Amino acid sequence: MQTLERTPTTRLDGLTLALLGTGALAFLVALYFVLTSPPEVSQGYVYRIVFVHISSAWVGYLACFGCLAYSVAYLVTRKPTHDRMAAVMAELILLFMGLTLIQGMLYARPTWGVYWEWEPRLTTTAILFAVYVGYFVLRAAIEDPELRAKAAAAVGILGVINVPISYMSVIWWRSLHQVQSFNLTTGKSQFDPAMLPALLVTLTALTLLFFGFARFKGYLAAHSARKEALDG
Amino acid sequence: MDNPLFNPANPFVVWVYLLTYGAVLGYLGYLVWRYRRRE
Numbered sequence: 001m002q003t004l005e006r007t008p009t010t011r012l013d014g015l016t017l018a019l020l021g022t023g024a025l026a027f028l029v030a031l032y033f034v035l036t037s038p039p040e041v042s043q044g045y046v047y048r049i050v051f052v053h054i055s056s057a058w059v060g061y062l063a064c065f066g067c068l069a070y071s072v073a074y075l076v077t078r079k080p081t082h083d084r085m086a087a088v089m090a091e092l093i094l095l096f097m098g099l100t101l102i103q104g105m106l107y108a109r110p111t112w113g114v115y116w117e118w119e120p121r122l123t124t125t126a127i128l129f130a131v132y133v134g135y136f137v138l139r140a141a142i143e144d145p146e147l148r149a150k151a152a153a154a155v156g157i158l159g160v161i162n163v164p165i166s167y168m169s170v171i172w173w174r175s176l177h178q179v180q181s182f183n184l185t186t187g188k189s190q191f192d193p194a195m196l197p198a199l200l201v202t203l204t205a206l207t208l209l210f211f212g213f214a215r216f217k218g219y220l221a222a223h224s225a226r227k228e229a230l231d232g
Numbered sequence: 233m234d235n236p237l238f239n240p241a242n243p244f245v246v247w248v249y250l251l252t253y254g255a256v257l258g259y260l261g262y263l264v265w266r267y268r269r270r271e
Contacts, residue, residue, distance in 0.1 A: 052249065
């Protein structure tokens with residue numbers, strides 16, 4: 001049984017507006033740092049793609065863990081709001097992992113000579129993206145809200161297994177892709193200090209926007225659910 | 233410099249930034265549009 005929830009507030013809260021405002025502003029400021037970053041010794045100015053490429057991938061991974069957390073929360077509490085937020089996270093995974101894949105293809109062409117190569121990092125990222133496309137196919141195919149939420153939660157939990165595999169793929173297998181820019185197991189960075197401001201500002205901007213998007217879309221989803229319940 | 237990788241206006245870089253900024257700010261615009269017509 002689904003509960004009829006409280007009416008969401010009619011206006012967006014201050015935290016969401018602050019996240020979106022500062023995120024959008026930082027995203028525009030990031031362009032200045034990108035355009036003033038020095039060329040890389042072998043990739044010249046084309047390496048500037050990594051600033052948005054790494055940031056999009058980071059936010060995509062973050063959304064995968066968000067989807068996992070809300071999926072587990074749904075299975076434990078059976079609250080529809082957790083199911084809705086898991087779907088919001090999955091939507092953001094498609095946005096940011098989709099961007100990561102396209103940015104990667106446009107980065108690969110001038111540096112590797114091809115748009116796509118079935119090497120470990122690209123293949124595992126493509127599988128990750130396909131899993132969350134499947135998440136929405138599954139949601140669209142099941143009419144019963146409870147069964148739909150339970151099945152989607154199972155995909156949301158299993159889908160995240162691919163994140164550490166994708167992250168570590170450049171170490172575990174022979175890969176064309178460069179190794180991690182920030183190795184979370186050793187704490188080492190591949191970046192010259194002169195390149196860090198552009199990366200850190202872009203990363204911060206997209207992270208703020210991610211949280212703002214999640215709260216904004218969550219609000220809209222709650223509003224739609226409430227309206228549907230009232231309309232019968 | 234002849235090496236296209238050292239061209240600051242390399243089309244691959246320009247396309248990536250146009251696409252990324254268009255998608256992210258476009259998604260924000262879509263959410264604002266949904267918010268304004270929620271009633």
